[in-house]
Amino acid sequence: xxxxxxxxxxxxxxxxxxxxxxxxxxxxxxxxxxxxxxxxxxxxxxxxxxxxxxxxxxxxxxxxxxxxxxxxxxxxxxxxxxxxxxxxxxxxxxxxxxxxxxxxxxxxxxxxxxxxxxxxxxxxxxxxxxxxxxxxxxxxxxxxxxxxxxxxxxxxxxxxxxxxxxxxxxxxxxxxxxxxxxxxxxxxxxxxxxxxxxxxxxxxxxxxxxxxxxxxxxxxxxxxxxxxxxxxxxxxxxxxxxxxxxxxxxxxxxxxxxxxxxxxxxxxxxxxxxxxxxxxxxxxxxxxxxxxxxxxxxxxxxxxxxxxxxxxxxxxxxxxxxxxxxxxxxxxxxxxxxxxxxxxxxxxxxxxxxxxxxxx
Amino acid sequence: xxxxxxxxxxxxxxxxxxxxxxxxxxxxxxxxxxxxxxxxxxxxxxxxxxxxxxxxxxxxxxxxxxxxxxxxxxxxxxxxxxxxxxxxxxxxxxxxxxxxxxxxxxxxxxxxxxxxxxxxxxxxxxxxxxxxxxxxxxxxxxxxxxxxxxxxxxxxxxxxxxxxxxxxxxxxxxxxxxxxxxxxxxxxxxxxxxxxxxxxxxxxxxxxxxxxxxxxxxxxxxxxxxxxxxxxxxxxxxxxxxxxxxxxxxxxxxxxxxxxxxxxxxxxxxxxxxxxxxxxxxxxxxxxxxxxxxxxxxxxxxxxxxxx
Amino acid sequence: xxxxxxxxxxxxxxxxxxxxxxxxxxxxxxxxxxxxxxxxxxxxxxxxxxxxxxxxxxxxxxxxxxxxxxxxxxxxxxxxxxxxxxxxxxxxxxxxxxxxxxxxxxxxxxxxxxxxxxxxxxxxxxxxxxxxxxxxxxxxxxxxxxxxxxxxxxxxxxxxxxxxxxxxxxxxxxxxxxxxxxxxxxxxxxxxxxxxxxxxxxxxxxxxxxxxxxxxxxxxxxxxxxxxxxxxxxxxxxxxxxxxxxxxxxxxxxxxxxxxxxxxxxxxxxxxxxxxxxxxxxxxxxxxxxxxxxxxxxx
Numbered sequence: 001x002x003x004x005x006x007x008x009x010x011x012x013x014x015x016x017x018x019x020x021x022x023x024x025x026x027x028x029x030x031x032x033x034x035x036x037x038x039x040x041x042x043x044x045x046x047x048x049x050x051x052x053x054x055x056x057x058x059x060x061x062x063x064x065x066x067x068x069x070x071x072x073x074x075x076x077x078x079x080x081x082x083x084x085x086x087x088x089x090x091x092x093x094x095x096x097x098x099x100x101x102x103x104x105x106x107x108x109x110x111x112x113x114x115x116x117x118x119x120x121x122x123x124x125x126x127x128x129x130x131x132x133x134x135x136x137x138x139x140x141x142x143x144x145x146x147x148x149x150x151x152x153x154x155x156x157x158x159x160x161x162x163x164x165x166x167x168x169x170x171x172x173x174x175x176x177x178x179x180x181x182x183x184x185x186x187x188x189x190x191x192x193x194x195x196x197x198x199x200x201x202x203x204x205x206x207x208x209x210x211x212x213x214x215x216x217x218x219x220x221x222x223x224x225x226x227x228x229x230x231x232x233x234x235x236x237x238x239x240x241x242x243x244x245x246x247x248x249x250x251x252x253x254x255x256x257x258x259x260x261x262x263x264x265x266x267x268x269x270x271x272x273x274x275x276x277x278x279x280x281x282x283x284x285x286x287x288x289x290x291x292x293x294x295x296x297x298x299x300x301x302x303x304x305x306x307x308x309x310x311x312x313x314x315x316x317x318x319x320x321x322x323x324x325x326x327x328x329x330x331x332x333x334x335x336x337x338x339x340x341x342x343x344x345x346x347x348x349x350x351x352x353x354x355x356x357x358x359x360x
Numbered sequence: 361x362x363x364x365x366x367x368x369x370x371x372x373x374x375x376x377x378x379x380x381x382x383x384x385x386x387x388x389x390x391x392x393x394x395x396x397x398x399x400x401x402x403x404x405x406x407x408x409x410x411x412x413x414x415x416x417x418x419x420x421x422x423x424x425x426x427x428x429x430x431x432x433x434x435x436x437x438x439x440x441x442x443x444x445x446x447x448x449x450x451x452x453x454x455x456x457x458x459x460x461x462x463x464x465x466x467x468x469x470x471x472x473x474x475x476x477x478x479x480x481x482x483x484x485x486x487x488x489x490x491x492x493x494x495x496x497x498x499x500x501x502x503x504x505x506x507x508x509x510x511x512x513x514x515x516x517x518x519x520x521x522x523x524x525x526x527x528x529x530x531x532x533x534x535x536x537x538x539x540x541x542x543x544x545x546x547x548x549x550x551x552x553x554x555x556x557x558x559x560x561x562x563x564x565x566x567x568x569x570x571x572x573x574x575x576x577x578x579x580x581x582x583x584x585x586x587x588x589x590x591x592x593x594x595x596x597x598x599x600x601x602x603x604x605x606x607x608x609x610x611x612x613x614x615x616x617x618x619x620x621x622x623x624x625x626x627x628x629x630x631x632x633x634x635x636x637x638x639x640x641x642x643x644x645x646x647x648x649x650x651x652x653x654x655x656x657x658x659x660x661x662x663x664x665x666x667x668x
Numbered sequence: 669x670x671x672x673x674x675x676x677x678x679x680x681x682x683x684x685x686x687x688x689x690x691x692x693x694x695x696x697x698x699x700x701x702x703x704x705x706x707x708x709x710x711x712x713x714x715x716x717x718x719x720x721x722x723x724x725x726x727x728x729x730x731x732x733x734x735x736x737x738x739x740x741x742x743x744x745x746x747x748x749x750x751x752x753x754x755x756x757x758x759x760x761x762x763x764x765x766x767x768x769x770x771x772x773x774x775x776x777x778x779x780x781x782x783x784x785x786x787x788x789x790x791x792x793x794x795x796x797x798x799x800x801x802x803x804x805x806x807x808x809x810x811x812x813x814x815x816x817x818x819x820x821x822x823x824x825x826x827x828x829x830x831x832x833x834x835x836x837x838x839x840x841x842x843x844x845x846x847x848x849x850x851x852x853x854x855x856x857x858x859x860x861x862x863x864x865x866x867x868x869x870x871x872x873x874x875x876x877x878x879x880x881x882x883x884x885x886x887x888x889x890x891x892x893x894x895x896x897x898x899x900x901x902x903x904x905x906x907x908x909x910x911x912x913x914x915x916x917x918x919x920x921x922x923x924x925x926x927x928x929x930x931x932x933x934x935x936x937x938x939x940x941x942x943x944x945x946x947x948x949x950x951x952x953x954x955x956x957x958x959x960x961x962x963x964x965x966x967x
C-alpha cells in the first residue's frame with residue numbers, strides 16, 4: 001500500500017546551514033500527523049518542501065507513491081493552511097474558497113456546490129459574501145481551512161494554523177480541526193511547537209530537533225516511552241534522574257542503580273539502545289510519583305526535601321530536591337492528607353511499570 | 361528537468377526557482393535581469409549617457425562642438441567671481457527656503473499625523489497632493505497677485521494706511537524667490553515627514569506625557585529622534601530641487617533673486633558656452649551634494665546627542 | 669459661559685490647593701486649537717491663495733494684474749480661445765503625457781518586481797541606479813539631454829521630450845510599487861501557487877489587483893509630472909512648445925498676460941476636477957480591497 005506522503009532521507013541545506021537532516025517519514029492515508037518541535041528545528045522547512053516551496057537538497061519526496069521533488073506547488077495534490085492565513089484581501093470568502101476549484105476549471109454548479117459544502121463544514125456558509133477584513137481571527141482561520149480543503153488534497157498541510165488565536169479559541173479549534181479531519185478523511189500534516197496541541201489532535205507525532213526526527217509515535221508512545229532525553233523533556237513535564245544501567249537481560253526487567261547506590265527495576269525502555277554500564281536517564285512523570293512521610297519498607301524510595309507546595313485545584317504540586325541537588329516535581333491529588341510541609345523530608349516512590357529509561 | 365521546450369513554461373520555472381530556492385542553478389541568476397534589462401538600458405543610455413557627455417564637455421577646450429583638447433579652463437571660468445556671487449546667492453536662497461520649509465512642514469506633518477483626527481487626515485493629504493498637481497509655473501506666477509505692486513499685500517497695507525507707497529522689496533527680489541520656493545515645495549517636505557511620524561506609535565507619546573514629559577521634552581527626546589531619518593530624507597528631497605530651481609528666479613526673481621540655474625540656462629541657450637555651462641552644472645551638483653552630506657553629518661551628531 | 673467654566677476650574681483647583689500655571693487647562697486647550705486653525709489657514713493660503721486670486725483676476729477688465737478690480741469681463745477667455753499656439757502646446761503636452769504614462773508604468777512594474785521578488789548580486793546597485801534620477805536635479809538632466817541629443821545628431825522634438833520624461837518619472841513608479849510590494853504578505857503569492865495558480869495567473873488574479881490602487885496613484889503622479897514638467901522639456905524640446913514652455917515664454921515676453929490668467933484658471937480647474945474624480949475612484953477601489961489609502965502616501 002502506498003502512503004499519502006513519504007520522505008526518504010530528505011535533507012535541505014541553505015548554504016552552510018542544514019535545516020533538515022536526512023529525515024524519513026511516511027504518512028498513511030487519512031492520518032492526522034504532527035511535526036512537533038521547538039522553533040528552528042526544521043519542521044516548517046519540511047512542510048514547505050512537501051508543499052513545493054522548497055526543493056530537497058538530497059533525498060526523495062514521494063506524493064502518493066510518485067517522485068515529487070520538483071513538482072511545482074501549483075501542480076501538487078497538497079494544500080497548505082498558512083499561519084498568517086494569507087487570505088486574498090480583495091476577494092470575498094466565497095471567492096477565496098472558489099480560487100482553487102476555478103484553477104481546476106470545474107463547472108460553475110460543481111464549484112458552487114463544493115464551496116458551499118466546505119463552508120458548511122467549517123460553519124462559515126453564512127459569511128460567504130464577506131471580505132476577510134470583516135471577519136474575526138477564528139473566522140479567518142476557518143476560511144483558510146476551507147480554502148485548502150475544498151481542493152480535496154491528498155495531504156493537507158497546516159503551518160501552526162492556530163498560533164494567532166487566543167487560548168480559549170485555540171482549544172475549541174483543536175477539537176474542531178480533529179473533528180473535521182475525521183469527517184473529510186484527508187491526511188493532515190500539522191506543524192506545531194505546542195506539544196499539548198499535538199497530543200490533543202494527532203494520530204501520530206514526529207518530534208523534531210535540530211533538523212532530525214527524534215521519535216515518531218502515537219501520543220501515548222512519545223509520552224510514556226520517549227526515545228531520547230530531548231523527547232522526554234519536550235513532551236509534558238518529566239523528572240529526569242541520572243542512573244546507571246546494570247543489567248539488560250532479555251526476559252527480565254532492566255536493573256538500574258542511582259548514584260546513591262539505590263537499585264530499582266525498570267519496566268520500559270527502548271531496549272535496542274540501552275546497554276549495561278551506559279550512563280542513562282530514568283524518566284518519571286510527576287503524576288506517577290507517590291510521596292511518603294516515612295521510608296516505605298518494601299520498595300526502593302528516593303529521599304527528598306520539600307521545597308515548595310503549590311495548590312493547583314484538583315492537584316497539589318510538590319517541588320522537591322534530593323540530597324545531591326536534583327530537582328523533582330510531583331503531583332498529588334488534593335484528597336489525600338498532605339505528606340509533608342516545606343522543609344520536611346519525604347520519600348518518593350513510583351509505579352514500577354511507569355518507569356522508563358533512555359540513554360543519556 | 362523540464363522536458364517541455366515551451367519558453368513560457370521555462371520562464372515560470374525560472375521565476376519559481378529564483379523566488380523560492382535562491383540562486384540554485386546558473387540560469388535563475390539571470391531571471392531578474394530579464395525584467396531589469398529594459399529599465400536599466402534606458403537609464404544607461406538616456407540618463408548615464410547625458411551625464412557622461414556633460415562631464416566630457418566640462419573638460420573640453422572648445423564650446424559647442426566639444427572636440428578640443430582636455431582642459432580645466434571651463435572650471436576656472438565657472439569659478440570666476442561673478443558666478444561665485446550668484447552661487448553664494450543661490451545657496452543662501454536655498455538654505456533660507458529650506459529652513460522655512462522645515463519650520464512649516466514639521467508642525468504641519470505633526471498636526472496631520474496626530475492632531476486633526478481621521479476625518480481630516482486624508483482630505484489634508486489630498487489637498488497637499490492636489491496643490492502639487494497644479495502647474496508649477498502657474499503657481500509661481502500667481503504669487504504676483506499677492507506680492508506684486510498692486511497685489512494683495514500692498515493693497516491691504518495701503519488701505520489700512522500702514523504704508524503710503526507700495527513696498528518695492530516684495531517682488532522681484534530674494535524675498536519673493538524664497539516665498540515662492542517655500543510654497544512650491546511644501547508638499548514634498550510634508551509627505552516624507554508625515555510618513556516618518558506615522559511610524560511612531562501614538563501610545564509612545566501618551567507614555568511620554570504620562571511619565572511627566574512636557575511637550576518640549578516629548579519632542580526632543582521622543583518625536584525628533586524617531587523622525588530624524590524622515591527629517592534627513594526631507595532635506596535631501598527638498599534641497600536638491602531648491603538649489604537648482606530655474607522657474608522661480610526667472611519669473612519672480614528679478615536681478616537680486618538671480619540663481620545659478622538662470623546662469624546655466626544663459627550659458628547654454630543664450631551664449632552657447634557649453635563647456636563653461638557644463639562645468640558650472642557640476643559645481644551646482646557638487647554644492648547640493650555637499651549640503652546633503654553635511655546634513656547627514658549633523659543628523660549623525662544629533663542622534664548621538666539625543667541618547668544622553 | 670466661558671467665564672463660568674473658567675471659574676469652575678479655578679474653584680476645583682483651589683479645592684485641591686495645588687499651585688498651577690496661570691492659564692487654566694481649558695483656556696490653554698482653546699488657545700492651542702485656535703493657533704492650530706490659524707496655522708492651517710495660513711498653510712491653505714500659501715498653497716492655494718495665489719491661484720484662487722489669479723482666478724478672480726482672470727475676470728478683471730484690466731491688463732494690470734492687481735487691485736483695484738475694474739469690472740467683470742470674459743474677454744481674456746475669448747482671447748485665449750483664439751490663440752492657436754496655446755492649443756497646439758496643450759495638445760503636445762497631452763500627447764507626451766499620454767505616451768509617457770503607460771511606458772513609465774511598464775518600466776516601473778518590471779523594475780519593482782525584479783527588485784522585490786528576487787535576491788541577486790547587484791540588487792542594491794541596480795536599485796540605487798534606478799533611484800538616481802530622483803535625486804539628480806532636473807535642470808542637470810535637462811541640460812545633459814540637450815548635449816546628448818545634439819551630439820548624437822538627434823532632432824530635438826516631442827520624442828526627445830518624452831524620452832527624458834520617462835527617465836525622470838519611471839523611477840518614481842519603481843519606488844511607489846516597491847514599497848507596496850514589500851508590504852504585501854509574501855504568503856499571498858505562495859497561497860495562490862499552492863491553490864493551483866501558476867506564476868502568470870497569480871500575477872493576474874492576486875498581485876496586480878492588490879497593486880492596482882498604487883498603480884493608479886502612480887499613473888496620476890507620472891501624468892502630472894510629465895504634463896507639468898517645464899525645465900526638462902525646456903532644454904530638450906527644440907522648436908516644439910509644450911504647455912509649460914508656452915506659459916513660460918508668454919510670461920517672459922510680458923505680453924498677453926491676462927490671457928495667461930484665463931488659461932491658468934481653466935487648466936487649474938481641470939486639474940482639480942481630475943484629481944478629485946481620480947481620488948474618489950481610487951478611494952472606492954481601495955475600500956473594496958480593504959486597503960488604507962494612507963499606505964500609499966506613507967510609502
